[in-house]
Amino acid sequence: MIKTLRGLAHKYFSDEEAVILFLLLLFGTGFIILFGAMLAPAIAAVIVAFILQGLVTKLNHLGVPELVSIIGVFLIFLGVLIAFLFGLLPLIWGQVTSLAGEAPRIFREMQSYLELLPQQYPALISMEGVNTIYTQVTTEAGRMTQWLVSFSLASIPDLVALLIYMVLLPILVFFFLKDRRALLASIGKLLPPQRPMMVRIWNEVNLQCANYVRGKAVEILIVGGVTYVSFKFLGVPYAALLSLMVGLSVVIPYIGAAVVTIPVAMIALFAFGWGSQFIWVMAIYGIIQALDGNVLVPLLFSEVNNLHPVVIIVAVLFFGGIWGLWGVFFAIPLATMLKAVFSAWPVNDQRLSAPAERA
Template identity: 25%
Template sequence: MGQADRPFVTLVYSVALALMAGYLLVIGKQILVPILFAIILCYILLESARGIGRVPGLTRSPTWLRHIFTLLAFAMVLTLLTSITTENAQALAQRVPEYEMRLNVFINDVSERLNLQEQPSWTALRNMMGTDINLGQITSRMLGVLASFGTNMFLVLLLAAFLMLESAGLSAKVTRAFETREQSDAIINIFHQINAQIGQYLAAKTAINLCLGFISWVIMALIGVDFAMFWAVVIGLLNYIPYVGSLMGVLFPTLLSVVQFGDMATTVTTAITLTLAQMLMGNIVEPRLLGRLVNLSPFVVLVSLVVWGSLWGIPGAFLAVPMTSIVTLILAGFPATRWISVLLSSEGKI
């Protein structure tokens, strides 16, 4: 093989490797997604446990005790959120016929204001769009998704608990796994960087999402939006998804306000106040708390959202930022791939 052919061969091998990796990610979704969520959750729990250790009076508390406390606390919160979302989703499914009636009244009111000769209905609009949009079926599917999500999260929590137990001896295992001290130190350094950066990011992001969910709940409760607690939980979860999540978080309760109140002024008020809450957290609070914890350019974040979302759907959208950040830190740890990490970063600094 000639010297001139080597770059071309390397490119072909790289493309083939990327295609194979993408194929394996798609077919291994059912296995890989819970494991990766467990890794992400482990980062959140470990950073929360370290945060508890920095609280005055708890600095000398045993590490194992803090780990158990964070696990139990998360299990309690997960149980509470699962109960809230399931109960509210079931109540929402029961009220779907009432919402469809109110939606017809709202459509008729709008048509009267526009002086339309023939007043349309929800059924007529569905037929005109050529789609069979059934609110009852959509709600039933949502219930199934929530039930599956709750079950999978308890599996993720179990996996995360074992990962926390394994984390203490990880450095010793890496040292024994490699022949030279330089190799093991390089790998351990990468692990430390990932633990510090991703752990702090996820812990801060979780705190921000909890605050956003609480603020959104207060806003919707004051306006009188049905199932305010349920939508607050949804908003907090969707905010893990960059860009798209905040938009969807405002869209869902705003659409509900249309069929609930049938009043454009209330709908606009709901949309504006929820958007202001999103802007407050996203443009003021997040930059101050997160800072340079996620050193990714906005374009890379958007591309990662598209790629991981295409591979794994909604779970991929949740994992897009932390997974891409982990990949970037791994690439930065080796001289041969450091240039890729620099290109993916926000300011070209690693």
């Protein structure tokens, strides 16, 4: 056992930089776990600035001065944030409350559909099972409706904190963009002066994560926008809410699309019934998902190392268990970062060096 551990330590931690980097990763992970909720605006601002930095760099390559590029990109971000807060967010919240008000009618229709299943498939489905499913669904829906009704009174402190975050976020994003080099230089002073391995790993992580995060931001906008236009054209109710859910579902490959398909199908079914309109809605939704997976994803992520589906599911379960919803949302970027670190990690393989030494 001791010999095995010594061999692993010699293989992966023979370089002094590897030991320092490993300790930094442990310290950073512990720091985020302990103080992540407190520093949520700063962490969100770092992620947003990281996404926007790619556009600043492209403008610099086109000959635009850096300060002008930063101000222009920041104004675009500020306009998108204001449009979301005062345009899209009230629309979505209105549709959520409207959907909660129509929940009793939807569940009555769902009960009528479920009661037909035991008659059509008596060998597979029983009336007791249908009643159990209906009771569980209605109970959860009742809790959700009660939460929506009491939201305005019970969550006033959360709303105040959200308003503070909305003020702090643009300020932090601007300074992270403007003083990026100075901040990185200050962090670099805390590291060893000679750090070729850290620079190589940083370049790999920066390339993979930057391409992934920026590509996902573009994918969310495209998929969500196309879904909204399509559902609005087809007359699907709650088009804004459904398009937001479909857009955000691309953050979690495989799992997100499977989960979002259920509310899309349910709302289309209750709005149009079993007919041609329902088939059109589901066909258009399937075409959007197919184009996203087979055209848009290869186009946006051609330079990113794809993760295996098993790795994606494990990452979602692991980080979701640690950080809840935010862990699910950032599971794939974190897994991509870890894969980039492991790919660039120095390995001292004695089996490869032994033949060369004997020669």
